[in-house]
Amino acid sequence: MQVTTAPTKPVPPRSYNFSLENMKNTKIFNNQPASPLYSVVTDTKSDKRTEIFDARGNHLLARIDRRDILPDTITFPNRNNGSSINLNKWLQKSKLEDGHHIHSIETAHGTYVWKSDADYRLALYRKDDMTNPVAHLQRGTRTQNFAVIMQGEAELIRDDVIVSFLILEQRLRISEKNIIVGGGKFEQNRTVLGHRVDIP
Numbered sequence: 636m637q638v639t640t641a642p643t644k645p646v647p648p649r650s651y652n653f654s655l656e657n658m659k660n661t662k663i664f665n666n667q668p669a670s671p672l673y674s675v676v677t678d679t680k681s682d683k684r685t686e687i688f689d690a691r692g693n694h695l696l697a698r699i700d701r702r703d704i705l706p707d708t709i710t711f712p713n714r715n716n717g718s719s720i721n722l723n724k725w726l727q728k729s730k731l732e733d734g735h736h737i738h739s740i741e742t743a744h745g746t747y748v749w750k751s752d753a754d755y756r757l758a759l760y761r762k763d764d765m766t767n768p769v770a771h772l773q774r775g776t777r778t779q780n781f782a783v784i785m786q787g788e789a790e791l792i793r794d795d796v797i798v799s800f801l802i803l804e805q806r807l808r809i810s811e812k813n814i815i816v817g818g819g820k821f822e823q824n825r826t827v828l829g830h831r832v833d834i835p
Contacts (some may be wrong), residue, residue, distance in 0.1 A: 646787045652780035658805040659685050687798055694797055697798045726799055740799050743791045749803055757803060759796060770796050
């Protein structure tokens with residue numbers, strides 16, 4: 636007698652919502668705003684250090700130090716013996732054949748790539764599959780929170796996704812602000828909001 640098994644239902648993506656659309660000071664939660672998973676705090680006086688905490692245990696996951704002359708650094712207390720590393724070595728910028736800039740992170744589950752484009756503004760892909768994002772930005776509206784949407788694969792590297800997203804979204808906002816301040820004196824292919832604004 637042949638045994639048939641019911642098809643498994645795909646796991647729905649999870650939404651990681653931001654209490655504030657502020658990449659330097661916010662809380663990130665799944666379904667319960669009162670029970671955040673992450674807390675993001677930046678020193679208000681210097682605006683040079685941002686710390687990302689696991690809000691459930693209140694322990695530090697990553698610290699970002701922005702410096703004026705020397706390269707910015709990132710520190711993971713549980714990696715590299717707690718030593719800081721050049722931020723650009725962890726979040727590596729490169730260019731695709733079409734000229735589009737991407738940022739890659741090496742994780743315990745392989746290499747993943749962030750790309751900014753018209754469809755997702757910011758989306759994360761597995762390096763060997765640049766067509767199906769494993770995480771992407773959900774813009775905030777009257778009916779939905781500003782959030783990072785993660786497929787099951789991205790859940791395996793959730794901390795890396797959150798930390799790298801915070802960095803790149805903040806950079807993207809600075810680029811957009813510079814374009815506005817510059818009075819549009821930029822190439823047309825660098826217009827904002829999903830066209831081609833390169834992340835520095």
